[in-house]
Amino acid sequence: xxxxxxxxxxxxxxxxxxPQMQPHPWLKPLYRRVLTTLVCLAWVGFEAWxxxxxxxFWLAVGATAYALWDFFLSGNYREA
Numbered sequence: 543x544x545x546x547x548x549x550x551x552x553x554x555x556x557x558x559x560x561p562q563m564q565p566h567p568w569l570k571p572l573y574r575r576v577l578t579t580l581v582c583l584a585w586v587g588f589e590a591w592x593x594x595x596x597x598x599f600w601l602a603v604g605a606t607a608y609a610l611w612d613f614f615l616s617g618n619y620r621e622a
Contacts, residue, residue, distance in 0.1 A: 575613040582606040
């Protein structure tokens with residue numbers, strides 16, 4: 543039914559009524575996406591060192607998980 547993963551993602555976004563998101567031009571180079579993800583991981587490490595399980599820890603975990611999904615797993619930056 544779908545020829546690629548990005549077609550499936552596009553279909554899901556249309557089905558849920560969400561506008562199709564375009565990748566940000568600043569994040570197209572791979573090193574910037576890796577650096578942003580590493581900053582999020584460092585934030586998780588810092589928050590785990592301070593107080594594991596606190597609200598800022600979970601916000602950092604969420605930001606890291608979203609970065610991993612959006613930058614590397616979703617296929618949004620495949621053309622970059």
